[in-house]
Amino acid sequence: MTAHKSGDPTTLNRLYGRSKGKTLRAGQQDLVDTLLPQIAVPAEGPVTAERLFGEDCPLHFEIGFGGGEHMAARADLLPGHGFIGCEPFVNGVAQALVHVSGDHGAHPPIGNVRLHHGDALEVLARVPDGALSFVYLLHPDPWPKARHAKRRMMNDGPVDMIAAKLKPGGEFRFGTDHPIYLRHALMVMRRHTHQFEWLVDGPESWQNRPGGWSETRYEAKARRDGHEVWYFRFRRS
Secondary structure (H helix, E strand, O other), X not given: OXXXXXXXXXXXXXXXXXXXXXXXXXXXXXXXXXXXXXXXXXXXXXXOHHHHHXXXXXXXXXXXXXXXXXXXXXXHHOOOOEEEEEEOOHHHXXXXXXXXXXXXXXXXXXXXXXXXXXXXXXXXXXXXXXXXXXXXXXXXXXXXXXXXXXXXXXOXXXXXXXXXXXXXXXXXXXXXXXXXXXXXXXHHHHOOOOOEEEOOOOOHHHHOOOOOOOOOHHHHHHHHOOOOOEEEEEEEO
């Protein structure tokens, strides 16, 4: 499928961008080989709290968790909640496994995380409607060229799916430091006001990171590079 055909990530049926970078260190590769199979989301069937964690609990879903810093921090903060993270970049998965395993003994292992190395939408589609309490989309690839806009995760198809999977009152959190992506995302969300309420109270709402929203490596890099960062919270109506 070429970049010039219409669609969005729910219809393109392929992942874009890198799937791997530099060779993993021996310890990271060992975690991918041993820990990942233990905490991986099942390849088939429904994705439910009971199946993943053995009990009903609030479910959080992070699309493209990067190195897993935000996901691990949230899971550590909320031990009674279940966290599902999806990431196609194997180096990011390996780094997330380091955090989940306890950061080389810096803290106890985090037991309420399940990971998927691959397409987040494939897993999200298997989550029952109304099952999620939080969905996170933090610093996704902006695909800044206009002809690549269909590749952006912030598009009508994925937003409709996120709305379907969130329970009423559930929260969708989105963050970016890219001005083109920012404008595109706000344009998309204006088409979904029947599904989401923007939780906003003046410019400070999107200029300052809310409490409980841990910094990702991409946000830290954006700040080092002098970029402004924007934060958005949308409540499922």
